[in-house]
Amino acid sequence: MSDSKLAPLGADPTPQAVIVPYAAAAPEGARAALSALQLPHLDRLLPTLQAAPTDEGDEYHYIPPHERALARALGLPDGVSPAAPPPWAAHRAQQQGAAPGTAWAWFYPCHWLVGADQIQMSAPSELALSEREAQALLAVLAPFFAEDGITLQIDTPERWLASGEVFRDLHSAALDRVLRRDIQLWLPEGPGARTLRRLQSETQMLLYTHPLNEARQAARRPVVNSFWVSGSGVLPATWQAPRQAPTVWDTLHQPALDGDWAAWSAAWQQLDAGPVRELLQRSEAGQPIELTLCGERSARRWHSAPRSLGQKLKGWFQRPRCNTALEAL
Structure with a gap:
């Protein structure tokens, strides 16, 4: 997976697509850590974006949500069907x-x-x-x-x-x-x-x-x-690499596999204070972005879209904590 940096502000009108594996996890320890987690920049970012339909699944699917999301972004079979796993x-x-x-x-x-x-x-x-x-x-x-x-x-x-x-x-x-x-x-x-x-x-x-x-x-x-x-x-015969591959923020991956929820929480806070804050700045500057948050069961994608003044005001005054979205993954 890629862990490349975001392009400079104003460099490219192409949506900056970001995938976050293990933004949430199934074990009880992860749920307890999530309930106490404070992610202020993600709280501000999500209401400014439009949510796409959820990639629903369960923790027994052979292909985890972050691999399905990355495969789709690259134009590869996503593994939703057992007959077409990501090659x-x-x-x-x-x-x-x-x-x-x-x-x-x-x-x-x-x-x-x-x-x-x-x-x-x-x-x-x-x-x-x-x-x-x-x-x-x-x-x-x-x-x-x-x-x-x-x-x-x-x-x-x-x-x-x-x-x-x-x-x-x-x-x-x-x-x-x-x-x-x-x-x-x-x-x-x-x-x-x-x-x-x-x-x-x-x-x-x-x-x-x-x-x-x-x-x-x-x-x-x-x-x-x-x-x-x-x-x-087998790689599809007609497949071509996309012009811009998504960025994968993979720092939550290993703590989640290790079941180290203190380290996982710390890694999330570092993401929120750095890369998520930068993504928020891009969104506020009018640059198109895409953010896919993945758990062990499901994934949810948010993307830039025109919003009316009423929608902006509603998002500002009725801003839910991002933890609600993460718990659903």
Whole structure:
């Protein structure tokens, strides 16, 4: 996701589109933090904008609202339909010069925590794989996956690219949905799902005694014992990159995944005091803006629109706290 800065005031009449992942969250701790949160600039901004229809969903949808919003802004399939998830990996592969028409997926080496009644996955970043370790894993996994027509290549040590027909019609869950949860709720679905489940089981056995894992275990580091795929699909043949991609303010993301609601509240206050304040200034200066706030279930977009004097006065004197809008996400 992009975390680019806003363009200078007056630089471009194109709406400055901003997406905020995890502006709200489902856990009770998040609700308690939200009820006490003071966001004065967002309180002032929202009544000056017109609300678009809500992207309704629930916390069990494979694609979280912020990914759906970003995909729509980029002109990609948004994942509302299970048959058309956002093809994030194909999008990345095209940026690297890959030929169109190929099916891709993100491939994450990961650590599964096997319990008595469920399996949870820690964040791939917690493995802290080095480039050397990733290359060692690729050397053993690439020939093995090639037997099923899957080609693996390293994008970053913790996130690889995988290509193959198995990913063409695969309904895969976003990584955010899976972390620290029972993975059995989020296993891929579609024609290639059975192949991937078999490969996950065989990968566990293949890596169980691998020298890399023996060294990590001796150093008391988590071992690599499986993989996860997401962002699967094919980039539409007619897709073209938009002239201006949205800006993503992603600072609420990690505190929300960690369940650190004090840090989440602090991050929201920093956003309100800085970037939201700047967005308010743009709106007051007559520049068109779009703001999409995303929770774990739903997303809501606000945009600039002409307003009558009566609407302005009503917005000024009957200004609700933004917390009401955030609670609905």
